[in-house]
Amino acid sequence: MENVRRVLSVIVINEEAVLSRISGLFAGRGYNIDSLTVAPVPNTEFSRLTIVTSGNKRVLEQIVKQLHKLIPTYKVIESEEFVEKEMALVKIPLNEDFNGLDAMLKAYNGTIASSGENFVVVMVADDAKRIDNFLKAIKKYNPTDMVRGGSVALDV
Amino acid sequence: MELNGSQMVVEALAKENVSVVFGYPGGAIMNVYDEVYKQDHFQHILVKHEQAAIHAADGYARSSGEVGVAFVTSGPGFTNAVTGLATAYMDSIPMVVISGQVPITMIGTDAFQEIDAVGISRPCVKHNYLVKDAKDLPRVLKEAFYIARSGRPGPVHVDIPKDVTAQVAKFHYPENITMQTYKPTYKGNVRQIKKAVDAIANSKRPVLYIGGGAINSNAAEQVREFAKITGIPAVETLMARGVMGDENPLLLGMLGMHGCYSANMAMSEADLMIAFGPRFDDRVTGKLSEFAKHAKIIHVDIDPSSIGKIVDIDYPIVGDLKNVVEGMLPLAKEKINPTKYKSWRDLLNRYNEIHPLKYDDSETILKPQWVIERVGELLDDKAFISTDVGQHQMWTAQFYPFSFPRQFVTSGGLGTMGFGLPAAMGVKKANPEKISINFTGDGSILMNVQELMTAVEFDMPVINIILNNKFLGMVRQWQTFFYDKRYSSTDIEVQPDFVKLVESFGGVGYRVTTKDEFDKALQDAIDSDKVAFIDVQVDRLENVLPMVPAGGTLYNMMLEYKE
Ligand SMILES: Cc1ncc(C[n+]2csc(CCOP(=O)(O)OP(=O)(O)O)c2C)c(N)n1
Ligand SMILES: [Mg+2]
Numbered sequence: 001m002e003n004v005r006r007v008l009s010v011i012v013i014n015e016e017a018v019l020s021r022i023s024g025l026f027a028g029r030g031y032n033i034d035s036l037t038v039a040p041v042p043n044t045e046f047s048r049l050t051i052v053t054s055g056n057k058r059v060l061e062q063i064v065k066q067l068h069k070l071i072p073t074y075k076v077i078e079s080e081e082f083v084e085k086e087m088a089l090v091k092i093p094l095n096e097d098f099n100g101l102d103a104m105l106k107a108y109n110g111t112i113a114s115s116g117e118n119f120v121v122v123m124v125a126d127d128a129k130r131i132d133n134f135l136k137a138i139k140k141y142n143p144t145d146m147v148r149g150g151s152v153a154l155d156v
Numbered sequence: 157m158e159l160n161g162s163q164m165v166v167e168a169l170a171k172e173n174v175s176v177v178f179g180y181p182g183g184a185i186m187n188v189y190d191e192v193y194k195q196d197h198f199q200h201i202l203v204k205h206e207q208a209a210i211h212a213a214d215g216y217a218r219s220s221g222e223v224g225v226a227f228v229t230s231g232p233g234f235t236n237a238v239t240g241l242a243t244a245y246m247d248s249i250p251m252v253v254i255s256g257q258v259p260i261t262m263i264g265t266d267a268f269q270e271i272d273a274v275g276i277s278r279p280c281v282k283h284n285y286l287v288k289d290a291k292d293l294p295r296v297l298k299e300a301f302y303i304a305r306s307g308r309p310g311p312v313h314v315d316i317p318k319d320v321t322a323q324v325a326k327f328h329y330p331e332n333i334t335m336q337t338y339k340p341t342y343k344g345n346v347r348q349i350k351k352a353v354d355a356i357a358n359s360k361r362p363v364l365y366i367g368g369g370a371i372n373s374n375a376a377e378q379v380r381e382f383a384k385i386t387g388i389p390a391v392e393t394l395m396a397r398g399v400m401g402d403e404n405p406l407l408l409g410m411l412g413m414h415g416c417y418s419a420n421m422a423m424s425e426a427d428l429m430i431a432f433g434p435r436f437d438d439r440v441t442g443k444l445s446e447f448a449k450h451a452k453i454i455h456v457d458i459d460p461s462s463i464g465k466i467v468d469i470d471y472p473i474v475g476d477l478k479n480v481v482e483g484m485l486p487l488a489k490e491k492i493n494p495t496k497y498k499s500w501r502d503l504l505n506r507y508n509e510i511h512p513l514k515y516d517d518s519e520t521i522l523k524p525q526w527v528i529e530r531v532g533e534l535l536d537d538k539a540f541i542s543t544d545v546g547q548h549q550m551w552t553a554q555f556y557p558f559s560f561p562r563q564f565v566t567s568g569g570l571g572t573m574g575f576g577l578p579a580a581m582g583v584k585k586a587n588p589e590k591i592s593i594n595f596t597g598d599g600s601i602l603m604n605v606q607e608l609m610t611a612v613e614f615d616m617p618v619i620n621i622i623l624n625n626k627f628l629g630m631v632r633q634w635q636t637f638f639y640d641k642r643y644s645s646t647d648i649e650v651q652p653d654f655v656k657l658v659e660s661f662g663g664v665g666y667r668v669t670t671k672d673e674f675d676k677a678l679q680d681a682i683d684s685d686k687v688a689f690i691d692v693q694v695d696r697l698e699n700v701l702p703m704v705p706a707g708g709t710l711y712n713m714m715l716e717y718k719e
Contacts, residue, residue, distance in 0.1 A: 012337075013337055017274060017284075020275065024278055024279060058465075062461065062464075065460050065465075068460065074337045
């Protein structure tokens with residue numbers, strides 16, 4: 001069975017231990033977490049997790065069922081149709097030649113997030129695949145540090 | 157009503173009609189024990205080791221269907237309990253285990269006897285709670301009992317810091333409960349049920365594959381009825397022994413690694429498998445690619461994650477087995493003619509005649525299988541049968557004539573040595589009118605032997621039949637078959653005097669080497685009404701057969717062992 005990537009949106013009761021229940025489930029059963037983001041759903045007792053995982057068909061089916069089985073899980077959304085975005089921050093030293101940087105940022109919904117005496121931090125927000133591409137392309141400016149946020153997704 | 161946290165625990169247990177708690181006190185749970193002292197809702201049984209408290213509550217739960225309850229203190233009290241929790245979790249046994257914890261103000265400081273109990277229990281319980289405010293306790297305890305016994309049952313762990321056990325808050329125990337995020341499915345989908353019955357009606361060689369879910373769902377009556385009206389032969393897993401009743405002509409026997417030939421052949425040659433609450437354990441399936449490879453599969457289970465976990469299922473039905481089978485019965489009556497499967501049944505019965513479960517009895521040395529058969533002849537349905545883990549466990553599953561569900565109490569999924577004696581105590585507590593037998597091994601019995609004291613003090617006259625082969629027999633058997641007889645660390649000829657040992661605790665002991673001596677010892681043990689050891693000196697090198705070696709195929713069993 002072939003491995004495929006899957007985005008899951010999981011609505012859980014916002015209790016202290018819930019993240020450890022979920023990460024423990026993945027670790028204990030040997031499932032992959034490619035990325036995981038979590039934040040409270042405003043004005044409710046819930047949190048929403050976005051988990052990017054991968055595995056074969058049986059594994060993915062088990063992941064969904066096992067997530068459901070956790071007592072604090074309210075809903076597991078595994079729609080094929082998500083709007084999925086990820087952001088990344090990249091720190092670039094100021095001694096670089098910034099030729100073309102503007103155009104590149106524009107192409108990836110980016111902007112300059114911060115700048116100092118000898119660096120700028122740029123931010124971009126785009127599909128996870130395109131973030132991959134951006135992080136490759138930005139290498140030519142010799143970035144000193146970068147961080148990506150993990151996917152957030154909303155089913156449509 | 158205002159109560160402190162400890163009073164709340166006692167009140168909640170009273171509301172849940174708990175009649176017995178097994179436990180062991182310590183610093184962090186002393187407030188609770190102070191309230192235990194003052195109440196008369198339930199009996200507290202002081203064990204000698206926390207592992208045994210959990211196994212005893214487990215045996216109580218398995219044999220009665222009620223939620224078993226245990227108390228332990230923080231730190232080592234809790235860590236001692238972990239094996240018990242894992243044992244119950246693997247076999248889906250309803251329990252509530254309450255542990256003390258250091259005060260909230262000290263959590264995270266590596267305080268004396270502090271351990272991250274919920275962190276440890278998380279992967280071996282159905283759910284757990286760390287209670288940080290006494291006002292949450294009524295709800296948490298209500299949920300704990302509800303979660304433990306509903307859906308696919310399992311142990312629930314509630315960790316209560318010491319200051320919370322002293323904190324005063326309003327106590328209102330909810331009568332009913334609905335949880336927004338936890339709603340087990342009890343009713344099977346009607347269309348799926350209909351499709352499944354149609355598939356059965358169209359099959360030529362169907363087999364009922366019955367698992368522990370049939371016991372948890374109290375579905376034995378419905379399952380027996382279903383088999384009877386359809387004429388479909390049945391096999392049972394270790395956890396399901398007793399569901400069909402061994403007198404039942406449709407029961408082929410146990411399947412799997414040490415299952416009988418006809419049961420394993422039925423699975424291998426079936427064109428339709430009707431799985432009633434099993435979980436396709438590797439000790440049952442053998443090599444997966446060869447497992448029941450001609451069969452379409454109907455799988456009924458209350459736990460959706462159990463369906464399709466190991467093998468692909470053609471007709472999944474999520475629901476409570478009892479409900480689902482009740483739904484299948486009228487359709488089956490209408491559509492299935494039991495005579496249709498006569499030649500299939502005849503074939504399987506012929507398999508059973510060719511290769512029955514057997515052993516070579518001897519007049520010079522006692523065979524462990526004889527001992528079990530003999531107890532079956534003498535006690536039959538008058539006894540509940542617990543076991544430890546090893547060869548004696550498999551022989552018990554093979555040779556005891558189980559006749560009712562819950563009669564057999566054994567650690568299946570985790571295979572925990574040391575389970576038998578404390579579990580059999582819990583069995584006795586739940587079923588005082590019956591005899592409680594524990595078939596054990598000379599290895600296993602020493603893993604919780606201290607509980608003889610508890611059995612004496614609290615009058616739980618368990619009869620422990622030690623099938624003494626002076627080996628860690630099951631491991632020795634694998635060494636014989638697969639390791640060229642290199643008996644690495646399995647020869648345990650150096651042993652205590654089991655008779656003196658049990659006598660020193662205040663029980664009765666017998667050492668037997670002949671059939672007559674055995675019969676006498678058993679009768680005497682029953683008459684004495686005391687906890688007993690019957691140390692049965694059995695053939696040291698007897699093997700459990702037939703056998704599907706790990707990863708082998710069910711249709712290719714090792715029927716005999718030749719030097
Ligand atoms: C706690 C624990 N430790 C180790 C094992 C591995 N194990 C399985 S069977 C067995 C031997 C049991 O010996 P005994 O109780 O004498 O039973 P016999 O097989 O001889 O009947 C062992 C060591 C286990 N199941 N449980
Ligand atoms: Mg032994």
